[in-house]
Amino acid sequence: MTASTSPSARPASGVGRVLVVVYAILALAATGRSFYQIVSKFDEAPVAYSLSALAAVVYIVATVALVVPGETWRRVAIATIGFELVGVVVVGVLSLAAPELFGHASVWSYFGMGYLFIPLVLPILGLLWLTRRGRRARTADARAVASEDVRSA
Numbered sequence: 001m002t003a004s005t006s007p008s009a010r011p012a013s014g015v016g017r018v019l020v021v022v023y024a025i026l027a028l029a030a031t032g033r034s035f036y037q038i039v040s041k042f043d044e045a046p047v048a049y050s051l052s053a054l055a056a057v058v059y060i061v062a063t064v065a066l067v068v069p070g071e072t073w074r075r076v077a078i079a080t081i082g083f084e085l086v087g088v089v090v091v092g093v094l095s096l097a098a099p100e101l102f103g104h105a106s107v108w109s110y111f112g113m114g115y116l117f118i119p120l121v122l123p124i125l126g127l128l129w130l131t132r133r134g135r136r137a138r139t140a141d142a143r144a145v146a147s148e149d150v151r152s153a
Helices: 014-046 046-067 069-099 109-115 118-152
Strands: none
Touching: 014 046, 014 118, 046 069, 046 118, 069 109, 069 118, 109 118
């Protein structure tokens, strides 16, 4: 099996496509929200609006990383989505424990409550999917190598 036909090199399908679509929607929503907030009222809550911009960048990179095939982009997706999960949990806890730090809500405030908790659930699903897909790719690659060894023997 060549690198271009291995499961990790193929574009997402099924659950992967749903993840890509949801990440793309969040990327658009967070980008629009943060752009408006930063341009019109940044001085009111710079921390919250900067976090919204950070979330937008994370969602954009995650979307691209989920779409582009290959092991390198899979690793970028894992790192980005892992960062997202940590961010949502840390900001969620801080927004409950010390809401005065933020001034206004960000995408990740209250564990993404303003986005129906999708920012909390999505990275968990994304990491599970990436882990499962990576395991399948390694198994398929190992089978291909074994098959080539048998043919050449």
